[in-house]
Structure formats: C-alpha cells, structure tokens
Amino acid sequence: MALQSDIAGNATDLTSGGSASKPVKRRGTRRKALGRSLLLPGQLISLLVLVLPLLVAFYMSFTNWSPTRGPLSSAEWIGLFNYEELLVYDTRFVEAVLRTLIFGVICLSLEFLIGLGLAVLFLRRFRGKAFFFSALLTPMMVLPVVVGYTFWMLFQSNGPINQLIELVLGEGAAPAWFKSALTAQITVIVTEVWHWTPLFFLILLSGLNAVPENPVRAATILGASPRQVFWRVVLPMLLPVIVIAFVIRAMEVIKLFDEVFMLTRGGPGSSTETISLYIYKLAFNDFQLAYGAAAAFLVLIGTLVLVHLLLTPVRNQLLEARS
Amino acid sequence: MSERSLSPLLACVLAFALIITLFPIFWIVMTAIKPPTDWNAVPAIWVPSEPTLVNFQTLFDPEALGVYGVGGVSEAATASVFGSLLASIVSTGLSVGIGLAAAIAISRYSGGSRSTPLIILSGRMVPPAAMAVPFVIIFSTIGVIDTYLGLIAIYVAITLPFSTWMLKSFVDEVPKEVEEAAMIDGQTRIMAHLTVTIPLIKGGLFATTLFIFILNWSEFLFALVLSYTSIETIPVRLAKYVTATAGTLYGVQAALAVIAMIPLVIAGFLIQNHLARGMTFGAVKR
Numbered sequence A: 001m002a003l004q005s006d007i008a009g010n011a012t013d014l015t016s017g018g019s020a021s022k023p024v025k026r027r028g029t030r031r032k033a034l035g036r037s038l039l040l041p042g043q044l045i046s047l048l049v050l051v052l053p054l055l056v057a058f059y060m061s062f063t064n065w066s067p068t069r070g071p072l073s074s075a076e077w078i079g080l081f082n083y084e085e086l087l088v089y090d091t092r093f094v095e096a097v098l099r100t101l102i103f104g105v106i107c108l109s110l111e112f113l114i115g116l117g118l119a120v121l122f123l124r125r126f127r128g129k130a131f132f133f134s135a136l137l138t139p140m141m142v143l144p145v146v147v148g149y150t151f152w153m154l155f156q157s158n159g160p161i162n163q164l165i166e167l168v169l170g171e172g173a174a175p176a177w178f179k180s181a182l183t184a185q186i187t188v189i190v191t192e193v194w195h196w197t198p199l200f201f202l203i204l205l206s207g208l209n210a211v212p213e214n215p216v217r218a219a220t221i222l223g224a225s226p227r228q229v230f231w232r233v234v235l236p237m238l239l240p241v242i243v244i245a246f247v248i249r250a251m252e253v254i255k256l257f258d259e260v261f262m263l264t265r266g267g268p269g270s271s272t273e274t275i276s277l278y279i280y281k282l283a284f285n286d287f288q289l290a291y292g293a294a295a296a297f298l299v300l301i302g303t304l305v306l307v308h309l310l311l312t313p314v315r316n317q318l319l320e321a322r323s
Numbered sequence B: 001m002s003e004r005s006l007s008p009l010l011a012c013v014l015a016f017a018l019i020i021t022l023f024p025i026f027w028i029v030m031t032a033i034k035p036p037t038d039w040n041a042v043p044a045i046w047v048p049s050e051p052t053l054v055n056f057q058t059l060f061d062p063e064a065l066g067v068y069g070v071g072g073v074s075e076a077a078t079a080s081v082f083g084s085l086l087a088s089i090v091s092t093g094l095s096v097g098i099g100l101a102a103a104i105a106i107s108r109y110s111g112g113s114r115s116t117p118l119i120i121l122s123g124r125m126v127p128p129a130a131m132a133v134p135f136v137i138i139f140s141t142i143g144v145i146d147t148y149l150g151l152i153a154i155y156v157a158i159t160l161p162f163s164t165w166m167l168k169s170f171v172d173e174v175p176k177e178v179e180e181a182a183m184i185d186g187q188t189r190i191m192a193h194l195t196v197t198i199p200l201i202k203g204g205l206f207a208t209t210l211f212i213f214i215l216n217w218s219e220f221l222f223a224l225v226l227s228y229t230s231i232e233t234i235p236v237r238l239a240k241y242v243t244a245t246a247g248t249l250y251g252v253q254a255a256l257a258v259i260a261m262i263p264l265v266i267a268g269f270l271i272q273n274h275l276a277r278g279m280t281f282g283a284v285k286r
Helices: A002-016 A021-060 A081-089 A091-121 A129-141 A144-154 A160-169 A181-210 A213-221 A226-254 A258-263 A275-284 A289-322 B008-032 B054-060 B064-068 B078-108 B116-123 B128-142 B148-171 B176-184 B189-200 B202-218 B221-226 B234-244 B250-270 B275-279
Strands: none
Touching (some): A021 A289, A021 B128, A081 A091, A081 A289, A091 A181, A091 A226, A091 A289, A129 B250, A144 A181, A144 A258, A144 B008, A144 B234, A181 A226, A181 B008, A181 B275, A213 A226, A258 A275, A258 B234, A275 A289, B054 B064, B054 B250, B078 B189, B078 B234, B128 B221, B148 B221, B148 B275, B176 B189, B202 B250, B234 B250
16 A cells, blocks of 8 residues: 555665665655656646536536526526425436436346356356457447447337347237337346446456465365355455446446437436436536536535445455555 | 356357347448448348448448438538547547556555545546536637547546556556666666666556547547537547437448447457456456
C-alpha cells in the first residue's frame, strides 16, 4: 500500500544514496516532486473536464434554469425543489430507477450464472479450447450501438428469431416484440445478457485459474466430493473476483443507454426507459436541464451507496490487489 | 482443478453457446452483403444468393443503390469514419501518455492515497447522460461544442482511470531493482523510467492502447449530444441513419455496423489476455 511503498522507497534511497542524511532528505523531496509532476497532467484533466462540469451541474440542480431563460448566472435559486419533485411527484423517474434496478438484477444474475457455468466448463481439457475461448469473447468487443441495432433487426416481426419461433411453435405464435411492454423488456434483457456475459465468463475464468491447487487437493484427499470442493473451497476463494465482476457490471448497467436507445428508445410508452434514457430525454428533448441535473445527482448518490455496499465484504482484498 | 475432458452433453452445451454467441454477428455480416431485394424479405433470407458490396459502396457514394432502383442514404458516412478515426486515435494517444505518467507516479512515488482507487472508481459511476448536460453548457460557453477538441478532451478524461490503473498494474510488475541499477549507472530517475521501465512494459502499453481505443471508438452518448453539424462519429451516423429511415435501410446500416465492428474485433482478439485486466482497472491480472 501507499505507506509501505513509501517506506520501501525511502529505504532504497538510503541504500543507493550516500551515508549522510542531508542528501537523502533532498533526494526524497526531489522524488516527491517528480512523482507529483508526473501525476499533474492527469489531475488537471480530471479536474477541468470532470470535476468542474459536475460542480456546475450541482449548482444548476438547485435552480430552475433552462436554455431559453438566458445564461446560467441569471437562473433563479429554488433550493431542493427539483429533488423534492423527483422523489415525491415524478413517478416516471421513480419507475425508471426501479426498472433499471430490476433490469440490472435480472441481467447480472443471468450473466453471472451463464458466465460461471462456461468458466467451469473451461477448466476441462478439450480440443479447440483456444478457439472456443476467443469466439465466446466476441460479443464484448462489439460496439453497444451496433449490438442494439443488430438485436433490433433480429427481433423484427419478420426477423430470424420469429422465423425460428414459428418453425417450432407454428404459424402466428411469434410475438411483435416491440409492441408490448413485457416483450420489449425481454429484448433489452436478452441483448444485454448476450453482450456482457463474456465479461463475467472472462473475469470468473481468470479467478478460477488463480485458485491455488493445495487447498483443493487437500479437500479432495480428505474425501470431499468434487461438488463439495467447488461449493466449500473454490467458491469462497473466488468471492473477491465475483464481487469485482458484479461491481464493474453494476456500474455499467446503471448507466445503460446505448443498446436501449437503438432497440426501443424506451418504448413502448416508457416501459423500457432506463434512468440514463430518462435523463437524456429530460435534458435534450424537453430541455429541462436543471431538473435533469438533479435527477443525475440522485442517481450518482444512489450508485455510490450501492457500490459501497457491494464492495464492503472484499474492500481489503481489493485494496491489497490494487497496490 | 480437475482437468477431465468434455462429455458429449457438455460438448453440446458448448456448441450451443457458440451458436448463440456468433449468430447475431453472422446476421449483421450477412445483412451487410444482401442486395436491397433481400433486406426485408418474407420469410427472412439468411444467406443472400447474390452477395454484393453495394451497401458498403452506398456509404461513401449515396447514389450507388440506384442500380437497384432504390433511394440510398441522405448523406455519405465518409465524414463519420474520419471523425471516429481522428477522435479515437488522438484521445487514445493522449490518454495513454498521461495515464503512463500517472501510473509511474502512483506505482513508484506513491502518489495518491490509499483510497485513490475508490475515488477513481466513483468517477466511473457518473451516468454519462448526467455529465452531458454540464458539458453542453460549458462547451457552448467556451466555444468548443461541435468541435473535435471538445470531444477529445472528454474522451481523454473518461478513459484516464482505465489507462492509469491498467498501466499501473503493468508497472508494478517491473522490479524496482532494474531502475535502480540504471540510476547507479548515472541515469536520472526520469531517464531510468524512459530507458528501462517503459521498454519493459511494451506489451502492456500496447494492450492498454488498444483497450482505450476500443472504449473511445465505441463511445456514443457524448458524441451524440456534442455533435451538431461539423463533427460526427460512426455510432452517431448509424443512429442518424436508423432514425431517418425508421431503421429499414437494413443493408446499408448493417454495412456501417460491420465497418464499425472490424477494428474492434481485431483489437479485441489481439489483447484478449488483457481484457480482464482492463475492465477491472487492473484488479484481475489475467
């Protein structure tokens, strides 16, 4: 960790520097100065391009500003009005939040289960393993926009998916996917699961390959069945990796936008409208920028809390791995 | 763990997974080479009997579909291809360069605090739709809206956490002793990094560069709200085509989608062993 490597750094200074203490100290400050100046460009960019706009948006969320009302400086301060409106009266916002969470839970569960199943499969030896590995990763390399458009084509009434359904279940059995709420929601989930299961597969397989052999062997010798070994020995050791995968995916799924924009635009009605899509429509279709900013901050706070909760069981391991 | 081979049942499961995985990609590629008569045929045509490149041609010459007696697209996609290349390449270079400096600072000079990873992770939680609003306001005020400069600044900032932490995980793997050896030979710290550290993480640098390129090339929302008339990227062009024709110009749109996909699939396969590292900010090494 930071402190440790600091001590280690000073120690190497002592060994490579002279025996006098003054030069060591001077070298120490110069080291720090170099470290700081190397970090500076990145910090500046983040400050100017990320922090500054966030502050502007934060201020804006307490006003009733919209582009038609002149510059932001002349906007009227309305305190927590936007926030109150969102949480208490705006059912469309609350629904979008719940919908995004439900999508997230369903998608992540499916992605995790399928990804884990495939990863376990890849612990075995078989021919063409390298090919299958690469091929199964392909979806995560496709642009979200392209994924959305592709599945939009696949789910058309006269598209290949309905063609297969009618082949199996008979003429007229296939739904018009984008016409009703439930089927439209299914298309979003199918698309998302297709797109991101490979990430779970990849991360979980990395984790499984890194599981040390000794405890597994010991458990086997002590008479544990392969199933017991998996549930009692391997899975607990895999937990940090599982949490990392869930955190990374949760952060992305909360921002879900591109695929839905191409697939359904949030329709029919608002039945597939995610938080990001709702904020986008507020800001760029209805020009309620201040209101949209308030919604964004609520989402940000919610996400922070969620990720914090998810990370709690493995925070220490994660920091260990990082530094 | 166990290294048994696949039973027939598991082999079938694997084959099924492969078909599901590849089918959408097969479909978009097939659609891209279908002549207009096959685009919307009932029943759907899976493999065109007369494959053609006319859809690709139409992207750069909107009148090309005329030979089939159908109207083409309203605007060529040429500008968006150049726009995507420009924005992605420049911002990837900057992000990796700045990220490399930061990575060395954090790995070797203990820059940042214990909680830095979590702070940076928090930066990734801001929904882009939320950032887009202040970007539009600030960028219109200082006059960089609808310019590549503005878009590139955003791309650098949002990919910086990825490049920094991915590169840091590579720098961490270089033993400090090799740099110290160079310094004993009389090199300054910065020279030691340039001549020793960086050559040793060449592979990692390459992987990071491609990974950041993938992120920039795929970005959609910021490009959508920050481009009016003078800039454009491929995802935005694709969305515009779909909006303009209710998505029914299947072949041409599929052709653009294929063009968008090719560099990413190539880049993705080249760095497939590092994808997990990139996606998890270096937390998962392999």
